Amino acid sequence: MMGGGRALPVRLGVNIDHVATLRQARGEFDPDPLFAAQLARLAGADQIVLHVREDRRHANETDLRRLRETSSLPVNLEMALSPEMELLALSHRPERVTLVPEKRQERTTEGGLVLDEAFLSRLRPFAARCRESGIRVSLFMDPDPGMIARAGGTGVDQVELHTGPYARAFGGEDEEKALDELVRAAEAIHAMGMAVAAGHGLTLFNLPAILGLPWLSEVNIGHSIVGRAVLLGMREAVGEIRTLLLPNAPGQRP
Numbered sequence: 001m002m003g004g005g006r007a008l009p010v011r012l013g014v015n016i017d018h019v020a021t022l023r024q025a026r027g028e029f030d031p032d033p034l035f036a037a038q039l040a041r042l043a044g045a046d047q048i049v050l051h052v053r054e055d056r057r058h059a060n061e062t063d064l065r066r067l068r069e070t071s072s073l074p075v076n077l078e079m080a081l082s083p084e085m086e087l088l089a090l091s092h093r094p095e096r097v098t099l100v101p102e103k104r105q106e107r108t109t110e111g112g113l114v115l116d117e118a119f120l121s122r123l124r125p126f127a128a129r130c131r132e133s134g135i136r137v138s139l140f141m142d143p144d145p146g147m148i149a150r151a152g153g154t155g156v157d158q159v160e161l162h163t164g165p166y167a168r169a170f171g172g173e174d175e176e177k178a179l180d181e182l183v184r185a186a187e188a189i190h191a192m193g194m195a196v197a198a199g200h201g202l203t204l205f206n207l208p209a210i211l212g213l214p215w216l217s218e219v220n221i222g223h224s225i226v227g228r229a230v231l232l233g234m235r236e237a238v239g240e241i242r243t244l245l246l247p248n249a250p251g252q253r254p
């Protein structure tokens with residue numbers, strides 16, 4: 001099944017991490033990622049995605065707690081598989097956890113999970129504890145059918161395909177190869193009875209081809225949405241200040 005024959009629309013997860021990145025640049029309260037979550041909901045987002053990293057460089061547990069308290073949208077918590085993050089997930093019970101590999105030095109998630117024996121032996125009991133708490137688990141993976149095959153029987157219900165390499169290849173001679181790999185991986189995920197999601201590096205321009213992936217049910221997008229929101233909002237934000245600077249503008253001190 002290619003995307004054109006899809007019966008349901010693809011769900012949109014909006015990742016608000018980089019609103020928190022802007023906030024952290026000042027270390028105060030603004031811009032508040034929660035407002036971004038509310039606006040994303042009004043604009044049609046289906047879920048809010050938040051990555052709480054070990055180094056808390058953008059979102060933190062307070063954001064997660066406030067999001068759980070105030071947002072009516074499902075929350076997809078991206079996190080590394082560690083005892084600290086498991087505790088966080090089980091205490092805040094997001095609708096979904098997406099497990100990602102995490103390296104301290106990386107700018108953003110650089111690759112998919114490596115499902116070696118050590119990881120699998122931690123994943124199975126984690127997935128079981130999540131299931132008991134009503135949390136669904138997704139794995140962020142490269143489009144490698146051999147690696148994806150190892151997700152079978154672990155108790156996860158979804159694989160999110162890492163579209164970063166496709167996004168980098170977009171418009172170049174390797175684009176088609178990157179897309180083919182994603183198509184084959186999506187077929188493999190579906191054949192194993194799991195849902196297919198995709199994310200990382202997706203933009204207004206490279207998304208349409210991704211929507212042709214077979215069995216795709218969800219995309220998660222952050223950086224390009226937050227980046228465009230900053231640029232699209234610039235005229236309005238400058239205009240507000242400009243208006244205030246006019247002689248005799250309301251609100252000016254005498």
Ligand code: PXP
Nearest residue numbers: 109140199200201220221222223
């Ligand atoms: N999905 C996963 C698993 C991610 O780690 C990220 C980045 O945090 C995204 C989606 C969103 O990627 P981007 O910010 O490039 O849209």
